Amino acid sequence: ETAGIWFQAADNVRIANNLIENTAQFGIAGGSLWGSNDAVYNAVIEHNVIHNANQQTADGGAIKMMGEQADSLNSVIRSNLVTGTGHLMNRVDGTFWPPGYENTSEWPSPISWAIYTDGKASGLRIEGNTLSGNIAAIGINGGWSNLVAGNVITHGSGAAFRVDEG
Secondary structure, eight states, X not given: OOEEEEEOSEESOEEESOEEESOSSEEEEEEESSSGGGOEESOEEESOXXXXXXSSOSEEEEEEEEETTOSXXXXXXXXXXXXXXXXXXXXXXXXXXOTTOOOTTSSSOOEXXXXXXXXXXXXXXXXXXXXXXXSEEEEEESOSSOEEESXXXXXXXXXXXXXXXX
């Protein structure tokens, strides 16, 4: 996985006021990939501007938090502007999926979110973000005690909000 800003095994992290453009996979990504050894707690991701994230992969997005440690992250993603999150994925025959394509009944299918939680990330507040012109806006992949409120979502080609079991 790649990101403009990546963080792991850290507490009380604040990522704010950054301009991130044209990333291969993620604009900002962090959290636990392996469990408690690399866990992140009390992170604040705010006031960032991210344009054109996930331009070279089939599974990515602008902001991603992982939670493999399986307890509350007590973290917030707020007041960010995300536009133009895309994907690049080829089909079995070698042709590429069309830009902005999302169809959850097909697998494999491109996955691209403006804000994306994974690995049962829990205890997150996702609030006051402006998400425009992305494939999909907010994806919660497992977890518990997550709050999504006050976000503005416009001009997406896929799901505005989706919750999966993880």
